Amino acid sequence: MAIMITAKDNDKVKYTKSLLKSKNRNKESKFIIEGYRILTLAIECSADLDYVFINEDFENKEEHVKFLNILKDKNIKTYKTTNKIFNELVDTESTQGILGVVKFKPKDIETSLKDEHRFVLILDRIQDPGNMGTIIRTADAAGVDAIIALKGCVDIYNPKVIRSTMGSIFDMNIIHATQEEAVRLLKLKNFDIVSSYLDTNNFYNEIEYNYKVALVIGNEANGINDELVSNSDVLVKIPIYGKAESLNAAISSAILMYEIKKYLV
Secondary structure, three states, rough: EEEEEOOOOOOHHHHEEEOOOOOHHHHHOHHHHHOOHHHHHHOOOOEEEEEEEEEEHHOOOOHHHHHHHHHHHHOOOEEEEOOHHHHOOOOOOOOOEEEEEOOOOOOOOOHOOOOOOEEEEEEEOOOOOOHHHHHHHHHHOOOOEEEEEEEOOOOOHHHHHHHHHOHHHOOOOOEEOOOOHHHHHHOOOOEEEEOOOOOOOOOOOOOOOOEEEEEOOOOOEEEEOOOOOOOOOOOEEEEOOOOOOOOHHHHHHHHHHHHHHHHHO
């Protein structure tokens, strides 16, 4: 049975609300997931679900009641609060009336990048939460072994990022590292660093990719930084047949990931 909370200054309410800020998520190693579908995926993926909040209307559906019974069987605490207080805990206007708080463990590149990994994605200052979430979801679909998010990227536990991943946040091996750490270790493990770059004559579909590839996707406005370009083994671009100057970062990453994957299966 859900524990009822009606006071907005309740410690659990205040704590949960604090996780809407990146600095608190990093400090506590916890993040918020919102919505019935992603909560069910969290259970299916055995995510480390700390506790759940529901609003006054969530139990109106039979399938929701069944889900709450699953949470009870797994000894996951559930709190119920008013619609007004619940809406202060989420960043969406149209809510499904359920959120969960998930624990995460920061990953060290030395232990998280395995010798058997052959396909890595490096993200250089990706800023848009929607792009980041879509890239993570696409990397999951394309069979990428690990994502390395360099300094300057949007927080991967931003609620908008989480929603855009559509559950892939639980499946992907996402590592935070400095550029120097990433380049050194990838070179040591014999990866070819392949960067998406407009100022090259190499079209992405005219290149033969090697056995181990680290694909770099750069900032939406400024592309890849100069040091990463100089450390790249191959620079590739996607042809533009119309009048657009460039492609969206998430779209570009999808095209390149699926092309490279053909050489790694």
